[in-house]
Amino acid sequence: xxxxxxxxxxxxxxxxxxxxxxxxxxxxxxxxxxxxxxxxxxxxxxxxxxxxxxxxxxxxxxxxxxxxxxxxxxxxxxxxxxxxxxxxxxxxxxxxxxxxxxxxxxxxxxxxxxxxxxxxxxxxxxxxxxxxxxxxxxxxxxxxxxxxxxxxxxxxxxxxxxxxxxxxxxxxxxxxxxxxxxxxxxxxxxxxxxxxxxxxxxxxxxxxxxxxxxxxxxxxxxxxxxxxxxxxxxxxxxxxxxxxxxxxxxxxxxxxxxxxxxxxxxxxxxxxxxxxxxxxxxxxxxxxxxxxxxxxxxxxxxxxxxx
Amino acid sequence: xxxxxxxxxxxxxxxxxxxxxxxxxxxxxxxxxxxxxxxxxxxxxxxxxxxxxxxxxxxxxxxxxxxxxxxxxxxxxxxxxxxxxxxxxxxxxxxxxxxxxxxxxxxxxxxxxxxxxxxxxxxxxxxxxxxxxxxxxxxxxxxxxxxxxxxxxxxxxxxxxxxxxxxxxxxxxxxxxxxxxxxxxxxxxxxxxxxxxxxxxxxxxxxxxxxxxxxxxxxxxxxxxxxxxxxxxxxxxxxxxxxxxxxxxxxxxxxxxxxxxxxxxxxxxxxxxxxxxxxxxxxxxxxxxxxxxxxxxxxxxxxxxxxxxxxxxxxxxxxxxxxxxxxxxxxxxxxxxxxxxxxxxxxxxxxxxxxxxxxxxxxxxxxx
Numbered sequence: 001x002x003x004x005x006x007x008x009x010x011x012x013x014x015x016x017x018x019x020x021x022x023x024x025x026x027x028x029x030x031x032x033x034x035x036x037x038x039x040x041x042x043x044x045x046x047x048x049x050x051x052x053x054x055x056x057x058x059x060x061x062x063x064x065x066x067x068x069x070x071x072x073x074x075x076x077x078x079x080x081x082x083x084x085x086x087x088x089x090x091x092x093x094x095x096x097x098x099x100x101x102x103x104x105x106x107x108x109x110x111x112x113x114x115x116x117x118x119x120x121x122x123x124x125x126x127x128x129x130x131x132x133x134x135x136x137x138x139x140x141x142x143x144x145x146x147x148x149x150x151x152x153x154x155x156x157x158x159x160x161x162x163x164x165x166x167x168x169x170x171x172x173x174x175x176x177x178x179x180x181x182x183x184x185x186x187x188x189x190x191x192x193x194x195x196x197x198x199x200x201x202x203x204x205x206x207x208x209x210x211x212x213x214x215x216x217x218x219x220x221x222x223x224x225x226x227x228x229x230x231x232x233x234x235x236x237x238x239x240x241x242x243x244x245x246x247x248x249x250x251x252x253x254x255x256x257x258x259x260x261x262x263x264x265x266x267x268x269x270x271x272x273x274x275x276x277x278x279x280x281x282x283x284x285x286x287x288x289x290x291x292x293x294x295x296x297x298x299x300x301x302x303x304x305x306x307x
Numbered sequence: 308x309x310x311x312x313x314x315x316x317x318x319x320x321x322x323x324x325x326x327x328x329x330x331x332x333x334x335x336x337x338x339x340x341x342x343x344x345x346x347x348x349x350x351x352x353x354x355x356x357x358x359x360x361x362x363x364x365x366x367x368x369x370x371x372x373x374x375x376x377x378x379x380x381x382x383x384x385x386x387x388x389x390x391x392x393x394x395x396x397x398x399x400x401x402x403x404x405x406x407x408x409x410x411x412x413x414x415x416x417x418x419x420x421x422x423x424x425x426x427x428x429x430x431x432x433x434x435x436x437x438x439x440x441x442x443x444x445x446x447x448x449x450x451x452x453x454x455x456x457x458x459x460x461x462x463x464x465x466x467x468x469x470x471x472x473x474x475x476x477x478x479x480x481x482x483x484x485x486x487x488x489x490x491x492x493x494x495x496x497x498x499x500x501x502x503x504x505x506x507x508x509x510x511x512x513x514x515x516x517x518x519x520x521x522x523x524x525x526x527x528x529x530x531x532x533x534x535x536x537x538x539x540x541x542x543x544x545x546x547x548x549x550x551x552x553x554x555x556x557x558x559x560x561x562x563x564x565x566x567x568x569x570x571x572x573x574x575x576x577x578x579x580x581x582x583x584x585x586x587x588x589x590x591x592x593x594x595x596x597x598x599x600x601x602x603x604x605x606x607x608x609x610x611x612x613x614x615x616x617x618x619x620x621x622x623x624x625x626x627x628x629x630x631x632x633x634x635x636x637x638x639x640x641x642x643x644x645x646x647x648x649x650x651x652x653x654x655x656x657x658x659x660x661x662x663x664x665x666x667x668x669x670x671x672x673x674x675x
Contacts, residue, residue, distance in 0.1 A: 206373055207406035209393040211420035212471065221419075225410045 038285075045278035053272045064275025068283055085263065085280075092260040093287070095174060096242035099181040100189075103238050104231065106182070107189035111230075114190075115197035126194065129187050137184065141251045144180045145171065148252075172254035180248040185241060189234040196230025197223075228298075236295050240288050260284050319385070320349040320507040321370060321398075321475050326379035328365055328531075339365045340376075341531040347475075347509060348524075352501050354510045356518040357528035358554070363511045366528075367477050370509065371400050383474065394423070399468035400477040403484070405460045407452040413463050414439070414448040420471040438466040441500060458489045465497075469504060478510045482517065494521055515555045519543060527551045544602070547588040548674050552600045559601045559641050565593050565672075573672050575599055578637040581614040585670035598673045603630070603644035605669030608655055613662030617641060619655050629653045633661055 048061035066072075071082040114125040132140060147153045148170040155167035170176050200223065208218040224231070246261030253259070258266070260280065267277030328340040340362045347353045355363035368374045370381060372393030381389045388396055399420065407416050417438050421431045439445040442462035447455060455463065461481060468476055478497075482490045498521055501508045512518055518525050519539040526536045527550075535547045546552035549560065563575035566582055573585045575597060585599050607613075608631050620640075621632040624647075631643045631653060641663060645653050655661055 201404075201406070203402060203404055203406045204408060206393070207400075207402060207408070208419075209373075210371060210398075210400045211467070212394045212423040213419075214394055217423060221423075222408060 041278045041281055045275050045282055047275055049273050049275050051272070053268070053274060055274050061275065064273070064277075064279040067273070067276045068279050088258050088260060088263050089283075091174065091257070092243055092245075095177055095181065095259065096239050096245075098178060099185060099242045100235050100239045102178070102182045103186050103189035104235065107186055107193050107234065108231075110186075111190050111193035111197050114194050115200070116202075122198070126191070129190050129194075132184075132187060137247050138251070140184060141180055141248055144176075144183055145252060148176055148179055171252065172256065174253070174257055176252035177245075177249045177257060177259070180252045181242050181245060184248060185238045188237040188241070192233040192237060193227065193230045196227040196233075200226055232295055232298055236291065239291055243287060243291075244284055318348050319346045320351070320383070321509070322346040322380075322382040323366060323370070324380045324382060326366065326369065326381070327377045328362070328369065328374065329377045338531050340369075343379075343528075343531070343533050345526055345533060345536065347507060349507055350505050352498065352508045352510065352521060352523045354512060354518045354522040354525045355528060356512060356515060356525050356555075358513055360530075361528040362531040363513075363528050364479060367400075367479055367509065367511050370475070371398055371477050372396050397471075397474045398477060399471060399473040399475075400479065401461075401464050401468045401481045403479045403481065405464040405481075407460055407463055407467070409452055411452070412448070413444060413450050413452065413455065416452065416463055417466045417470050420467065424471055434470060435466075438470045441469070441503070442466045442496075457484055458493070461485065461493065465500070469500070469506070472504075473506060475507045475509060478508060480511055480513070482512075483514075490517075497521065519555070527554065529554075545586065545588070545671055546600060546673065547591070549598060549600075552671075552673060557603050557642060557644070559603060559606070560673075561599050561601065561639070561641075561670075563597055563599050565595055565597050568593075573597070575670065575672065577614060578635075579615050583614055583665060583670055584667065585672050586668070587672045588674045591672070591674045593672050594675075598675065599670045600673055601665055601669050601671075603642045604628075605666045606641075606643050607664045607666075608633070608643045608645060608653065609662045609664045610654075611662055613664040615641065615663040615665070617661055617663070619657055619659045619661050621657060622653065622655060631655055631661070633663065 044055050045064045046060060046062065047055040047057065048059040048063060050056050066079075067082065068085060069082055070079050071084075072079055110129075114122055114129075117125060145152070149155070150167040150169065150171065154170070155164075158164045159167065170179070204222055204226070205218055208222045213221060244261045245259055246265060249257060249259040249262055250265075253262075260283075264277050264280045264284070267273045267280060271277070323343055323345045326340050326343040327338070330337045330339055343362070343366060345353075345355075345366070355366060357363045365374060369376055369389075372388075372391060372395075376389055379389070380387045383396070383398070408419065411419065414435055417435045418431050421434060426434075435448075436445065439448055442465055444459060444462050444466060447459065452460065452463070461484075464481070481497075482493050485493060494517060497508070497510075510518075510521065519542070522539055524536060524538055525542050527534045527542060529550050535542060535551045537545070542551065543555055546555065546558075552558045552560070561577060563577050563585075566574040566576050568574075568587070571587065573587050573593065574582050575585050576582045585597075587593060608619075615635055617633040617635040619631060620634050621630075623630040623632070626647070628644050628646045629652075631645065633641045633643065635641050643663060647653070
């Protein structure tokens with residue numbers, strides 16, 4: 001005889017099973033679309049490379065991971081640090097950090113301006129900020145090239161104004177990549193900042209002025225702490241795609257100024273070194289995760305914050 | 308009663324002189340303040356009273372420095388401060404919404420002004436503790452501002468504004484968000500703090516009862532103009548204009564003919580034909596017709612006699628007193644407020660004939 005408790009337990013068990021069943025489609029999609037490919041990538045990074053790309057299945061090798069930071073001399077087989085890779089990683093991090101700060105410096109006044117407009121005009125400004133998203137990234141990048149190349153709009157203008165005699169070589173330098181990234185990722189900074197600033201109670205700013213805080217003190221002591229969630233969110237949204245940028249360094253940076261995205265592409269293409277490509281991809285992901293951890297810790301410390 | 312001009316000037320803490328504030332240009336321009344002059348004395352509890360939209364908050368924001376006058380001057384101890392930003396004025400505000408900083412604790416909120424003034428932390432600590440003690444919030448110093456009640460937030464806002472020891476404290480309807488009982492308590496608390504600190508309080512409210520109970524002097528405002536400035540007693544018993552009489556307390560208005568003026572007192576003839584004496588609004592010379600005002604508690608309902616007569620329309624019992632609504636024989640309403648006694652009712656029922664006995668010093672002639 002089943003006691004009442006047993007019946008209740010069985011009923012509970014059935015409920016739990018049906019819950020799993022109902023969430024199965026979502027779980028399948030998450031697995032196929034997100035976790036599955038990552039596992040494939042992880043597996044590939046631990047296999048030996050085949051001669052014409054691809055990997056030798058089932059053949060375990062740590063070569064891919066070694067090559068991320070080390071290189072073997074082709075004559076005497078000695079191991080040295082892979083300066084080329086490290087300099088590319090360093091450039092990626094450096095340019096992404098600068099891009100993040102530059103978009104913050106440009107985006108904050110922009111978002112503040114929008115947030116202080118009357119309600120109905122704010123929507124128009126936000127709409128204008130999102131317009132670039134309608135155009136393909138590649139086209140926007142080529143448009144940027146048109147602006148900064150030697151015979152481009154910027155150089156022609158500066159020469160016409162008499163500021164410079166010779167055109168500035170911006171194309172195929174880190175500057176070009178920086179210009180491109182700041183231009184492309186600026187809206188990703190403006191929108192979360194705007195979302196935070198829009199919620200800011202401007203009466204608090206008046207209270208700050210009333211209590212002897214000047215403009216700078218109000219910005220530092222009241223506005224910045226209150227919109228910190230927006231600043232962190234915007235920084236993450238800009239930093240992560242910057243770190244993995246591919247099109248922008250490819251078009252504007254030319255062949256010399258690779259970033260991580262280009263290096264990975266190279267391994268799967270001309271480099272014919274898929275394990276290295278896979279290992280580099282996972283390295284990139286690890287860098288992103290470090291940034292995310294930083295974000296989570298920051299968000300936890302501000303107690304969920306306002307925004 | 309009047310002091311020499313110089314001595315009087317010395318005691319003025321803050322003065323608004325000929326203030327005009329216009330929003331917008333051209334025919335659509337809105338005059339929020341129209342030639343407003345107010346002189347607030349040192350150590351005074353001064354109230355700006357008026358319905359919403361009368362300009363009282365605009366005037367307060369102008370004293371604080373959030374708005375700049377289109378015309379006129381704001382003088383703090385005789386010095387024009389109209390051009391100074393709010394952070395350079397030794398004036399603090401208790402905001403209607405309290406505007407406590409949500410990212411700071413109660414303690415940090417109160418310390419904010421002192422920190423911004425660059426006071427050494429050895430001074431800030433004791434001063435903040437003193438302020439928190441003044442508002443009975445010393446136990447909650449480390450709380451976040453979203454962990455305290457509305458009444459507590461109000462106290463913190465008060466402590467925060469008082470901490471830098473401002474010359475003038477501005478209070479923008481600070482009690483409007485509190486429930487009735489708490490509001491009564493805070494009214495008494497505010498009076499206590501004002502007398503303990505000796506700071507000039509400028510208080511904005513639309514609640515006439517609050518204004519009467521708390522203020523040393525009141526400025527009644529309407530449509531961007533100051534209609535009357537005076538003590539609560541002046542404002543209530545000697546209203547200068549119909550708006551003032553109507554806005555503060557309950558009032559009976561009567562039309563009367565002027566008979567003559569004698570020694571500052573008028574004799575007026577009521578529509579019933581009976582003549583009574585009446586005081587005259589300050590600086591007013593009445594014409595042939597006048598509007599007079601009689602407060603309901605300054606008249607009695609009587610069975611026979613009285614200067615006016617009518618029929619009882621309604622009797623409302625209020626516990627402490629009874630309101631008798633009367634329709635006058637010559638037309639128009641009149642209300643009498645009578646104190647109740649335990650032994651008997653007011654003695655009138657709806658439909659009864661009634662006479663109205665107006666006290667000898669009850670009537671006042673209003674400015675038209």
